[in-house]
Amino acid sequence: MTSDGKAEDRKKVLSVALFDGCPFICLDESGPFVDGLKAAFAGAGYELQFKQIPFARAVTDLQTGHLDILPGVLKDGIDGAVFPNSWLYFTRMCFFSDSGDSWEWRGVASLKDRLIAVEKGIVHTPEFFDYVQNRKNVTHLSGNDILFRQLRMLKLSRIQSFTAEQTVLAHYLEQKGIAADSLKNAGCFEPEFEYVAISATHPEAAEIRKILTVGLADYNRSVVPGLF
Structure with a gap:
């Protein structure tokens, strides 16, 4: 196995809710929610595994630890979740x-x-x-x-x-x-910001929160600098 293959094997998998919320998040893994998450985790040692699931069920699965990440939530809008300081996207x-x-x-x-x-x-x-x-x-x-x-x-x-x-x-x-x-x-009107909810039961929730706080801030500055 090549060194690249070994590096890939060491990546930790995070399950991410994928629901029909086009154009923000679509079932073909397109949309700014997906783009922002991929950019934030680039090079962080995690592999994002998108899981098609209705939003309501995703909330329950996140709370029970059967799902790691749920994008597109108002900050602190779900009990049993951890939120990064940086937003994922915005609606206006x-x-x-x-x-x-x-x-x-x-x-x-x-x-x-x-x-x-x-x-x-x-x-x-x-x-x-x-x-x-x-x-x-x-x-x-x-x-x-x-x-x-x-x-x-x-x-x-x-x-x-x-x-x-x-x-x-x-x-x-x-x-x-x-x-x-x-x-x-x-x-x-003023924009309303959407965040990423992280399951509080994940053993590396604090590290994931840090990655998203830094990664999303950097990404958003490059995409919509006018909001900073």
């Missing part, structure tokens, strides 16, 4: 309008007389949530195909803007063959 809700529309989101005051659509029950911020209640200029959508319905309403001029998560919308436009430059990002 933004306003989108027609590309030629000069309007920009500058707080709730900028929504005066603006026809908008939002997903029913979504908060964004407490101030925004309070504002959109019982407003005639706000359409609340629930159920399936919300992005399709928002885009349709925008095209028919029934609304002037809608809110959506920027990465999810970009993925949707690409999948549907819709030109991204047909829309304008008119401004965003």
Whole structure:
């Protein structure tokens, strides 16, 4: 056996939950959650073994020690888990309008007389949530195909803007063959950060936490330096 083979044999295996959360994490092992984890563990002596599992079951398996790592969790959002100090990825809700529309989101005051659509029950911020209640200029959508319905309403001029998560919308436009430059990002809310949960039962949980804290910080600085 070659020296490279021996080095490979010495790698310790970590089981990682893989669930259908496209475009952030997909069953074909693509998406920024996966990219960030692979980058953080590069050269650290661990092999990541992705395990297809529904998210709800993954939480239970992590708590009972049958799973080592669960990506895409709010920090301290799971009992019986350890979290690194560095985030894995972020989501960001933004306003989108027609590309030629000069309007920009500058707080709730900028929504005066603006026809908008939002997903029913979504908060964004407490101030925004309070504002959109019982407003005639706000359409609340629930159920399936919300992005399709928002885009349709925008095209028919029934609304002037809608809110959506920027990465999810970009993925949707690409999948549907819709030109991204047909829309304008008119401004965003503050990002919400997703973390990696580590099973507290793992004997090397503290070491794994350290690797992720350092590795993800370095990786994120190279990918989205504007958030630092």
